[in-house]
Amino acid sequence: MKKENYVTLFETKAAKGRLAYKLYAASVIIGICLIFSYRVIHLPAQGGLETWTWIGITLAELWFALYWLITQSVRWNPISRYTFKDRLSQRYEKVLPKVDLFVCTADHTVEPPLMVVNTVLSVMAYDYPTEKLCVYLSDDGGSELMLYALLEASRFSKYWLPFCKKFKIEPRSPGAYFSTDFKPFNIDPVMAKEGLTIKELYEDMKKRIDNATKLGQVPEEARKEHKVFQEQWDLVSSRRDHPTILHILTDGSDPRAVDIEGQTLPTLVYLAREKRPQYHHNFKAGALNALLRVSSQISNGQVLLTVDCDMYSNNSGSLRDALCFLMDEEKGQRIAFVQFPQGFDNITKNDVYSGSLRVIMEVELPGTDANGGPLYIGTGCFHRRDVLCGKKYKKDYQNDWWTENDKRVKESAKVLVENCRSLASCSYEENTEWGKEMGLKYGCPVEDVITGLSIQCRGWRSVYYNPERKAFLGLAPTTLLQALVQHKRWSEGDLQIFLSKYCPFVYGHGKIPLKLQISYCVWLLWAPNCLATLYYVVVPSLCIHRGLSLFPQVSSPWVLPFLYVIAAKYAYSIGELLWIGGTFQEWWNDQRMWLYKRTTSHLFGFTENILKLLGFAKSGFIVTSKVADEDVSLRYEKEVMEFGAPSPMFDILATLSMVNLFSFFGALKRVSMDSQHGVLDHLALQMLLCGLAVVINLPVYRGLFFRKDNGRMPSAITYQAVIIAILANIGAFLY
Numbered sequence: 001m002k003k004e005n006y007v008t009l010f011e012t013k014a015a016k017g018r019l020a021y022k023l024y025a026a027s028v029i030i031g032i033c034l035i036f037s038y039r040v041i042h043l044p045a046q047g048g049l050e051t052w053t054w055i056g057i058t059l060a061e062l063w064f065a066l067y068w069l070i071t072q073s074v075r076w077n078p079i080s081r082y083t084f085k086d087r088l089s090q091r092y093e094k095v096l097p098k099v100d101l102f103v104c105t106a107d108h109t110v111e112p113p114l115m116v117v118n119t120v121l122s123v124m125a126y127d128y129p130t131e132k133l134c135v136y137l138s139d140d141g142g143s144e145l146m147l148y149a150l151l152e153a154s155r156f157s158k159y160w161l162p163f164c165k166k167f168k169i170e171p172r173s174p175g176a177y178f179s180t181d182f183k184p185f186n187i188d189p190v191m192a193k194e195g196l197t198i199k200e201l202y203e204d205m206k207k208r209i210d211n212a213t214k215l216g217q218v219p220e221e222a223r224k225e226h227k228v229f230q231e232q233w234d235l236v237s238s239r240r241d242h243p244t245i246l247h248i249l250t251d252g253s254d255p256r257a258v259d260i261e262g263q264t265l266p267t268l269v270y271l272a273r274e275k276r277p278q279y280h281h282n283f284k285a286g287a288l289n290a291l292l293r294v295s296s297q298i299s300n301g302q303v304l305l306t307v308d309c310d311m312y313s314n315n316s317g318s319l320r321d322a323l324c325f326l327m328d329e330e331k332g333q334r335i336a337f338v339q340f341p342q343g344f345d346n347i348t349k350n351d352v353y354s355g356s357l358r359v360i361m362e363v364e365l366p367g368t369d370a371n372g373g374p375l376y377i378g379t380g381c382f383h384r385r386d387v388l389c390g391k392k393y394k395k396d397y398q399n400d401w402w403t404e405n406d407k408r409v410k411e412s413a414k415v416l417v418e419n420c421r422s423l424a425s426c427s428y429e430e431n432t433e434w435g436k437e438m439g440l441k442y443g444c445p446v447e448d449v450i451t452g453l454s455i456q457c458r459g460w461r462s463v464y465y466n467p468e469r470k471a472f473l474g475l476a477p478t479t480l481l482q483a484l485v486q487h488k489r490w491s492e493g494d495l496q497i498f499l500s501k502y503c504p505f506v507y508g509h510g511k512i513p514l515k516l517q518i519s520y521c522v523w524l525l526w527a528p529n530c531l532a533t534l535y536y537v538v539v540p541s542l543c544i545h546r547g548l549s550l551f552p553q554v555s556s557p558w559v560l561p562f563l564y565v566i567a568a569k570y571a572y573s574i575g576e577l578l579w580i581g582g583t584f585q586e587w588w589n590d591q592r593m594w595l596y597k598r599t600t601s602h603l604f605g606f607t608e609n610i611l612k613l614l615g616f617a618k619s620g621f622i623v624t625s626k627v628a629d630e631d632v633s634l635r636y637e638k639e640v641m642e643f644g645a646p647s648p649m650f651d652i653l654a655t656l657s658m659v660n661l662f663s664f665f666g667a668l669k670r671v672s673m674d675s676q677h678g679v680l681d682h683l684a685l686q687m688l689l690c691g692l693a694v695v696i697n698l699p700v701y702r703g704l705f706f707r708k709d710n711g712r713m714p715s716a717i718t719y720q721a722v723i724i725a726i727l728a729n730i731g732a733f734l735y
């Protein structure tokens with residue numbers, strides 16, 4: 001493409017209203033300075049407990065202030081991006097690059113095969129030349145049910161893909177489309193007729209897959225029809241001990257691989273890498289690295305998509321959107337990956353568990369994009385293959401999309417499969433750079449974030465693209481415990497990065513902009529928030545018993561900066577959430593979830609890191625369940641919090657809620673016995689804090705004392721929480 005007729009394939013726009021925002025931020029900073037002046041001037045002189053609690057609360061507030069400042073980095077200058085797919089197709093339609101699509105699954109018991117194949121079908125149906133698409137399913141569960149489901153899906157795809165393209169339907173996950181978007185009565189009759197036929201085919205497939213899943217075995221006919229089951233599963237002794245299983249279901253280069261209209265089908269490959277008990281498999285990072293190697297032999301697409309098995313493509317244009325960034329001749333050369341937001345299609349109206357990640361997706365990531373590029377968040381992300389494999393950015397880098405990079409020698413599928421197996425074996429990576437300088441990094445529960453960071457530190461940038469029609473939709477956790485456990489993994493992994501040699505300030509120094517280093521800390525420093533938060537929800541409340549005041553009297557002017565900062569911060573955050581489409585109730589739920597995450601997930605993530613540093617612990621990856629019992633789902637639909645499982649996380653939540661409840665009663669008693677209102681004057685802010693803690697914990701009290709269903713708090717937790725809270729309150733009273 002010649003320079004003079006260069007028209008960009010994407011554009012970037014800055015958000016409006018930034019001046020107002022900056023004024024607001026400046027006013028909060030003034031408020032914060034006044035608060036610290038108050039803290040210093042009023043430091044109790046006598047020493048002892050009073051002074052120490054004062055120092056404690058000052059440190060907690062210092063932390064909050066620091067963290068708030070960090071979060072400003074991602075709110076300062078958010079940007080949004082727009083693509084021109086028509087220009088892409090005008091220029092490059094005939095020479096579009098090959099794209100490999102990676103779907104990861106780990107366990108068919110928590111990730112139902114039907115859901116997984118819906119994701120696979122949705123990406124097979126991208127609006128893209130099918131001969132250039134290759135879809136890989138990595139199955140860390142090594143489950144024959146998963147392969148069976150995929151075989152069913154490959155047969156169904158012969159009908160599904162032509163239907164999608166003919167009528168340009170969205171979304172292209174048949175499950176999602178037929179359950180909500182297909183309205184046979186008010187569409188074109190031809191489409192309705194064909195749609196109904198295909199719906200029937202889908203229902204049949206669904207029945208077969210679900211039945212097999214329920215029975216836990218592949219039907220006999222399928223076993224007879226497909227030799228792969230005997231040939232490859234007879235050597236499987238368990239999901240943790242088996243050789244590589246690799247099966248090419250559809251080989252796009254085979255002229256017989258066509259749909260019912262004679263169009264080539266995308267290549268479809270199943271891979272369960274080798275697993276042996278004596279080798280660590282490195283979770284999803286290990287799976288993706290095996291896929292990187294195997295796919296390099298089969299299709300070697302220059303662009304890759306990584307997607308979780310529950311995240312179906314909801315927008316068939318996303319692949320082309322991504323290419324608009326990567327193929328832009330001028331600004332695209334440095335872009336390593338295009339990250340789409342994670343969207344979810346199981347969020348309830350007011351998002352009880354804050355599963356939508358709305359603020360992260362709509363505010364913080366666009367803000368990070370402005371600072372040098374968003375994080376890689378594991379799913380819904382298009383990469384350049386050679387960058388993910390370890391390539392460094394050089395100034396004169398030009399991706400050559402058009403040299404033939406087809407490594408595949410014209411050999412039969414059988415020979416190819418044999419050659420690829422060793423690439424997915426356990427021992428292949430020994431004494432190589434895989435997991436270190438090549439591919440996804442090992443040893444971190446957030447392989448995505450650390451890999452993205454190191455890509456950026458090799459000189460690359462990334463782009464965040466949030467199209468109007470959501471690009472991917474997945475499943476958010478549907479129980480409180482799942483949400484907390486997921487956040488523990490994230491906060492633990494994030495802090496691990498901060499404490500390792502990959503700390504953005506050290507590793508990124510001179511390689512990524514300072515503002516991007518700071519932006520990373522918004523997430524990397526989630527976990528340490530637990531300390532200040534725990535202090536803030538426990539100590540001021542307990543201090544009420546002794547009449548120990550930690551905040552200014554209401555009658556003193558010093559109360560103003562406190563009130564201003566609290567009011568301004570919350571008013572802004574309500575405004576922010578409403579602006580990006582949330583509800584007020586959702587905001588309130590979000591506050592509650594932050595409190596819960598900080599006092600449990602982040603606390604555990606924090607301690608785990610300390611233990612790891614001392615050599616006592618290792619990271620794991622607990623896969624989030626994508627299925628739930630019927631009554632659990634019903635409660636989720638009704639936004640009733642789910643506590644029904646013993647967990648140390650719930651011990652903490654219950655105890656904190658009871659501590660505050662007793663303190664609040666104590667406070668009420670004090671106020672009622674004091675006719676001069678001196679107590680109220682002294683303790684009003686503390687009572688407000690404690691009162692808020694009580695109000696936000698209403699669902700916990702309900703779970704502890706008033707509910708009869710299976711989602712209530714286990715009674716052992718109730719007793720324990722009440723006893724500890726009573727002891728803590730008595731202790732505070734006597735001390």
Ligand SMILES: O=c1ccn([C@@H]2O[C@H](COP(=O)(O)OP(=O)(O)O[C@H]3O[C@H](CO)[C@@H](O)[C@H](O)[C@H]3O)[C@@H](O)[C@H]2O)c(=O)[nH]1
Nearest residue numbers: 104105106140283284287308309377378379445446623624
């Ligand atoms: O040993 C493993 C464990 C997980 N997975 C897959 O990884 C994906 C994500 O797992 P999930 O349990 O759904 O975790 P989430 O917390 O929802 O995942 C988020 O966080 C992860 C990092 O912690 C990222 O890898 C994900 O892309 C991101 O969506 C799923 O497709 C799993 O099948 C594997 O392939 N192998």
Ligand SMILES: [Mn+2]
Nearest residue numbers: 308310475624
């Ligand atoms: Mn997930």
